[in-house]
Amino acid sequence: MSVSMNVGTGGTRTIYAAERRARLGVRHRLAGGARAGSAEEVADALVALHGTDPASVFLAVGARLTGRNGPVAAVERALYEERSLVRMHGMRHTLFVFPSALAPAVQASTTDPAAVRERAVLLKHLAAGSTFGGEWLAETERLVLAELAVRGEATGADLGTAVPVLRSTYVYGPGTRQEGVQSVASRVLRVLDMEGRIVRGRPQGTWTSSRFRWAAAAPHPPWDPAEARAELIRRWLGACGPATEADLKWWTGWKVTDVRQALAAVGALPVTLEEGTGFVLADDLGPVPEPEPWAALLPALDPTPMGWQARDWYLDPEHRAALYDRSGNIGPTVWWNGRIVGGWAQRPDGGIVHRLLEDVGAEAERAIGAEAERLAGWVGDVRVTPRFRTPLERELAGPA
Template sequence: MGGQRRHIGVAERRARLALGHRLAVSARAESPEEVADSLVALHGTDPATVYLAVGARLADAGRTVTEVERALYEDRTLVRMHGMRHTVFVFPTGLAAVVHASTGLAIAAKARAGLVKDMTTGSDGRLTEEWLAEVEASALAALARRGQATVNELTRDEPRLKEHFTYGAGKSYEGPQTVSSRLMRVLGVEGRVVRGRPLGSWTSSQFRWAVAPPHPGLPVGEAQSELLRRWLRVCGPATEADLKWWTGWRVTDVRRSLAAVGAVAVTLDGGVTGYVADGDDGPVAGPAEPWAALLPGLDPTAMGWQERDWYLDPALRSALFDRSGNVGPTVWWDGRVVGGWAQRGSGEVVWRVLDADGVGREARAGISAEVARVGAWLGSTRITPRFRTPLERELGAG
């Protein structure tokens, strides 16, 4: 773009976050579909994250569980599937084709090639690619008949799914793997199966599988441009590094998509170049009221950018992240992370401020009210994050 670039500072970035991510009280949503559409994707690796992320953003948090289950398993307006960075997310169902074409196809090709190589070499040629094709077709037919099924149920229909092969023969990580565990994951990234209703409660990680709803094939470039455009509407301004990290694409794909959607370059603090969606470069005023939020581990806001210093003091990372870079439960005040929270075995929700700068009486009262709101809708349910962080462990054990 010609002329001088507009500067978007930290205050405005936090204002955009408050409104776009439905975190300010005045911006809260009426349904899980509104939340998912606003955020593009909800992290689904930890099943509880989906519900907690939605609950933090619903005007009526008490409806969280029933409404999310309705959207996922009855109306099918949300779908849990593999997406960016080989990670499980919950997307609006209408976005499934975009996600699959923009990110899933390349991942799927590598995943299938890896399975075939590992299976054939790890079984001394006993299990072949042709054999796998037969088993796969049989398993998908059984799944279609059942509607939804666990892997154990599918192995009763197709016993060959229980076959084992040796993974990493001769390596330090050598070990047995079943065809079923690898095949269902490959079918997932290929967009042919999705996770269905879990066994047990909404916090369970034992999912049934279902045949994926049909969706049209899209050209890769078109799909990448559409996904990037939607994400910039939610998370702009963002840097090339943010976009490359969030999508998992090559930098050439990011740059091509930025050009295709007419992204507008702006400057960020420190002279860094960021991008916003076309038409979204005007000034944004923040919500009238300061706001508090308790966000879960792997929340899409906390994990939304690779470069997070504008909302999270780097000194807090050792307490709030695990060694693999997964964020734990965070406490927010008016656009920045100020601490963390956990739930004890008694059900009590506890929290701690780690960055007290600007966290005075009003902030503590606001956070306390949000703690009470979260505790009320959780009720007797107990939450333990899948990826535990130092502060969450300490608070939860107290």
């Protein structure tokens, strides 16, 4: 069964919300028959997994895998042993997990320009609040990289012990209300990370920990920035198209001129959406298979609800206040057939609880309950608290 095609005025293909939701269920590996067999398949299908909250990576993969086994071993193997997935800064200066093959395009299109700004800001702060300069910073970085070459992996504390200058401090914002003493360690490591010279390795503690070890990174092969932007747009439209220009600008964090050039480079075609003009790849105008009814429990910052700026086609605006924090970060969500219909949380005793924000019927309630049971089964004794708490998640989780 397929969603029917619609042609608007002037022959432009019209894609309504129902068809977009069908695409989402299949291409984001959420519908039952579309689920993936590996963490790499999930990351490849979604292009990027939000990595700001380490637990979200595992929860996002787990929601899309076949069977009832959890994703922890598979994700850890991909990230820390095979390096088929890599955690790095990407769009909007945010941490993501990408397929390693895509990392060079992300670095050239998005991370490199941000890294240039990050280094310039650090040098400016050091000049204003210390006696350190460019030569000092370069030598400190050389010592850090040399230590990692010997150790393989090391925590920030380990590096501070081995490279004492890394524990140096400077005055941030001298003469302002923000004035304070800061360590250079986190800033130096951040610059090296954004430049693709070091990478986060296995964390201390469980898979929910953000206390990562550091390792030297394999150098990215050079890409022309314009070609890299085109590759990233091509991959993203394949996963998330159709999308508006505003969606693409928001997701990438690029200038609108860069978005338009990348759309032209991949030969994207305009389509009519309910919110205006969208774009798809030239070979993506045909009908899509309509999946069987499906349910999913997705984590905070999951790439699906965070994939588009305009979200009314899968989220009732009346639910926003309960599901987002004040900065626009989405919390854990319950999905039915391509729409967000509620939220979920884990209580201190480990129980997975959810609340529906609209009537979805008995079939949906059973399917949602089965997904909650599957999630609880593999999470086990681990406690997951989103880094960015939202009103409904706080209420469901109850007192700590």
